[in-house]
Amino acid sequence: PGLVGREAAAGGALLGGVGATLGTPRISIVDDGARPDGLLAAAFDGEGVPCGAVTLVEAGRLARPLLAWWESDTPASATGCMRRASWRDLPRRAPTHLHLLPDPEVSPRDLLAAGGAVAYVIDVEGGVRADPASGTFALPVSGFALLDGRDAGGFGRRWLRGNLRHWLTGVRALGRDLAFVAGDGMFGAPSLLCEGLELSDAAS
Incomplete structure (x- = not known):
């Protein structure tokens, strides 16, 4: 929701509006309604406007929101x-293939080789709990x-906690293994x- 509509362009406590710094310059976010390998790819949206790649966050700054005609x-x-959920539904603003741009030069192995203590998250065990007002x-x-870089043991269900702004500013590197859910x-x-x-035994 923070990247959709006029309200995103105006900004707020969390995003700050077009031109505001959201995170590290390593971060760029794109929505591509015509992505060639995309499950929801289409030449036009639910109101006949051409689809294509739209850069929403460029080098860490909010470039533009998703806007209806x-x-x-x-x-x-x-x-x-x-987007229309079906031919019977009215169209509404929504992303299609929203994603962080990968770094084609960095493999997952390169990321795992980072020194020090690292928690390698491989699965999500449930839904996210979030506070849109604060970003936590x-x-x-x-x-x-x-x-x-060496295996130090697995961990079961634990809570990954943080703040959206802190997370975006704390990205040190991105791999090339882009995947969608x-x-x-x-x-x-x-x-x-x-x-x-932070990894914790409790959600708060």
Whole structure:
């Protein structure tokens, strides 16, 4: 929701509006309604506006939100983001293939080789708990610990806790292994090496 509509352009306590710094310059976020390998790819959105790749966050700064044609100052600024769940449903603003841009030069192995103590999260064990006003979140995860690139033992369900802004500023590197999961649209990210997050036995 923070990247959709005029309200995103105006900003708020969390995002700050177009041009605001959201995270490290390593972060860029794109929504591509015409992604060639995308499950929801289409030439046009639910109201006939051409779909294509739209950069929402560029080098850590909010570049533009997803805008419907009726929110746009010019036809060229419409982003083709009106989706219909079926032919019987009215179109609504929503992303299609929203994803972090990967770094084609970095493999997951390169990320795992980072020195020091690292928690390698490999699975999500349930839904996220989030406070949109403050940006805090908690996500149940499992994985294993690494120490100087070596396996230091697995961990079961624990809570990955943090703040969205701190997470975006704490991304040290991105891999090239972009993968998508289904939600209200398709959402994708490569493997990330982050700092500033916490693993805890409790959600709060």
